[in-house]
Amino acid sequence: MKASRKLALGLAVIIVAVGAVAYSGIRSAAVYYLTPTEFAGRADLRGAQVRLAGRVVPGSVRRIDGRVVGFRITDGATVLDVHYDGPLPDLFAENRDVLVEGRLGGASLNATRVMTTHPTEYKEGTPGR
Template structure:
């Protein structure tokens, strides 16, 4: 009888240890990925519910025509729009070759004092490609036109 209770006790210890290990590994993975997960927002979502200034996220839409201003040094300003709302963007780096007005873009950064401060800017790859999130945001505002139309 003592052998059965020893096996049962050992099994409970193993299950408890496995549970603790699973919880610890989940917490560590979440902690390691906290900066790697950037949620996508359209300009309309940013204007409707401005995120906290310390939150890093991605914004996407079309570069508004006539809004691209190259300032002193590498400072670049432009507006990104989804047709429903427009968000001013400031970027202090080198823009991709395919970046231009009326072109799709996705930027990573923070929304501080009504301006999106981008740390990274991506442009669409060719004449037809646009990130799915940007297409969805533009369709939601009724602005998206299929390529070639």
């Protein structure tokens, strides 16, 4: 076999392998981004990894020994209970907008990650004059 053939074959194998990894990876790494109301209406996403945006309901934060173990979030229409036992972002507080990521278990979301939403780096385009 000519050298350029061999090389092309080897590189094709790499490309196909990476393509396969990318294709399978994108499915398992995809996280659906929804509001609690949208989530409630999507039976097909019951077992999926989701990221929900909502505001921490005042008075809903549950603690054990001062440590947060759960809270409820709302988008104004639907309230969802969140179980969470892990590190919280620095700006977590009642009435703050948060993103919770996890899967539904029973009636609550078992969150694996809680993030506060911070303003995006850049603003939307300002309208012209």
